[in-house]
Amino acid sequence: MDLEDLNEKIKRCTRCPLHLYRKNAVPGEGSLKLGIMIVGEAPGASEDEEGRPFVGVAGQLLTKTLAKLGISRDDVYITNVVKCRPPGNRTPTREEIEACLPYLLQQIVILKPKRIVALGLISGKTLLKLVGREVDKIGNVRGKCFRGQVAGVNLEICLTYHPAAVLRNPHLREVFENDLATFFGGGLPPLNK
Numbered sequence: 001m002d003l004e005d006l007n008e009k010i011k012r013c014t015r016c017p018l019h020l021y022r023k024n025a026v027p028g029e030g031s032l033k034l035g036i037m038i039v040g041e042a043p044g045a046s047e048d049e050e051g052r053p054f055v056g057v058a059g060q061l062l063t064k065t066l067a068k069l070g071i072s073r074d075d076v077y078i079t080n081v082v083k084c085r086p087p088g089n090r091t092p093t094r095e096e097i098e099a100c101l102p103y104l105l106q107q108i109v110i111l112k113p114k115r116i117v118a119l120g121l122i123s124g125k126t127l128l129k130l131v132g133r134e135v136d137k138i139g140n141v142r143g144k145c146f147r148g149q150v151a152g153v154n155l156e157i158c159l160t161y162h163p164a165a166v167l168r169n170p171h172l173r174e175v176f177e178n179d180l181a182t183f184f185g186g187g188l189p190p191l192n193k
């Protein structure tokens with residue numbers, strides 16, 4: 001299966017109740033030009049409207065922060081753990097995450113990223129669990145990278161805040177920018193094995 005077939009499958013998916021509320025499923029977009037995938041939590045209202053990831057205010061902050069680092073969002077593959085918007089932007093349930101996870105795993109198999117940048121606790125928790133790590137606070141793992149194998153692909157999972165949290169807490173902006181600069185630049189933090 002290629003990415004296009006997978007996207008079509010996601011758009012028609014009825015595997016969990018979130019399909020009942022969506023206008024559009026949001027499979028993801030971008031490329032693996034830099035070998036990096038960005039994974040957030042779930043689409044919000046703007047994303048649901050457009051069928052594209054990270055296009056609302058939090059997405060604009062992400063896009064601007066990448067641009068500030070000289071990175072075009074087209075050179076990164078951007079997606080979410082859950083591909084349909086939870087009503088009222090609530091946190092996706094464990095069941096919804098489990099139902100949708102096979103799509104993220106298939107994206108990883110197809111795209112073979114060298115690094116995944118997980119934004120926020122839900123994304124970080126879901127991804128780190130795949131490499132056998134439990135995490136309950138983003139503050140405990142943010143700014144760190146962990147090496148592992150996901151769906152047969154060797155990669156690093158690097159963690160930072162979700163841009164929506166940065167918007168709510170402007171004092172996190174500098175840390176967020178520095179984390180992305182580190183994850184996208186040459187100076188990687190030491191791997192946490």
Ligand code: SF4
Nearest residue numbers: 013015016019084100
């Ligand atoms: S959230 Fe995922 S599993 Fe649920 S309906 Fe949407 S694509 Fe399917």
